[in-house]
Amino acid sequence: MALLESAPGLAVEIIATDISEEVLRRGRSGRxxxxxxxxxxxxxxxxxxxxxxxxxxxxxxxxxxxxxFSQHNLLDQPPEGGAFDIIFLxxxxxxxxxxxxxxxxxxxxxxxxxxxxxxxxxxxSTFGIEDAWERVQIGGGSVYRISTADAx
Amino acid sequence: MADVLSGLGFDTSQAGNGxxxxxxxxxxxxxxxxxxxxxxxxxxxxxxxxxxxxRREWRDLTLIMVTTExxxxxxxxxxxxxxxEYVMKPFTPDALASKLAxxxxxxxxxxx
Numbered sequence: 718m719a720l721l722e723s724a725p726g727l728a729v730e731i732i733a734t735d736i737s738e739e740v741l742r743r744g745r746s747g748r749x750x751x752x753x754x755x756x757x758x759x760x761x762x763x764x765x766x767x768x769x770x771x772x773x774x775x776x777x778x779x780x781x782x783x784x785x786f787s788q789h790n791l792l793d794q795p796p797e798g799g800a801f802d803i804i805f806l807x808x809x810x811x812x813x814x815x816x817x818x819x820x821x822x823x824x825x826x827x828x829x830x831x832x833x834x835x836x837x838x839x840x841x842s843t844f845g846i847e848d849a850w851e852r853v854q855i856g857g858g859s860v861y862r863i864s865t866a867d868a869x
Numbered sequence: 870m871a872d873v874l875s876g877l878g879f880d881t882s883q884a885g886n887g888x889x890x891x892x893x894x895x896x897x898x899x900x901x902x903x904x905x906x907x908x909x910x911x912x913x914x915x916x917x918x919x920x921x922x923x924r925r926e927w928r929d930l931t932l933i934m935v936t937t938e939x940x941x942x943x944x945x946x947x948x949x950x951x952x953x954e955y956v957m958k959p960f961t962p963d964a965l966a967s968k969l970a971x972x973x974x975x976x977x978x979x980x981x
Contacts (some may be wrong), residue, residue, distance in 0.1 A: 751957050752959075755960050756964045764945050
């Protein structure tokens with residue numbers, strides 16, 4: 718939503734993956750409960766991109782059409798789609814042990830274009846997992862980028 | 870509502886309707902935030918928002934509708950009248966906290 722609002726002509730493709738078919742099904746529906754909608758979504762974006770659906774809200778077709786959902790295990794080969802500009806991997810690494818976190822981050826790195834960004838959860842960091850990343854302060858938060866000293 | 874805000878670190882005052890709330894503002898107390906229900910006697914929430922937005926001296930007052938009314942058209946009307954944000958009841962304390970963080974009234978905190 719933020720991308721298309723700030724750059725309306727931009728061609729945006731989002732690939733959303735999860736290991737759970739149930740989560741994918743919910744994602745594809747584009748439906749959110751009132752509790753989910755209340756949280757962290759500016760009301761101005763709500764009225765622009767969602768319509769009331771029963772007791773919940775449904776994301777507009779235009780927004781939904783930018784997202785493809787597919788099942789994926791983070792320990793498998795990364796999904797098709799070529800090098801990504803931005804990868805969101807938020808509050809997921811916390812569920813893995815250190816070795817698994819390393820494997821996952823390594824695979825993420827292999828499909829992130831140089832100069833592209835990795836977004837982790839607010840309390841997460843690449844430090845202690847892999848040295849190949851550098852942190853970039855943006856606004857009140859930080860994102861990660863493949864360290865330019867390390868770019869292959 | 871007042872309990873949730875106190876829990877987040879705010880000092881609060883309460884008014885039973887829009888007219889009483891305007892009286893509080895007119896009395897000169899400096900408020901940062903008004904959380905407004907829609908359905909109130911005497912002066913409802915939308916009328917209150919319009920009244921606040923008409924006064925330059927209250928330009929910096931943040932206005933959040935907190936109401937059971939949740940139709941798309943109502944959110945549009947509230948925002949068009951000048952409300953900054955909209956929270957639908959029932960809501961959880963962290964929903965309100967996240968809206969307040971969006972408005973710069975609280976720091977961002979995340980739970981997974």
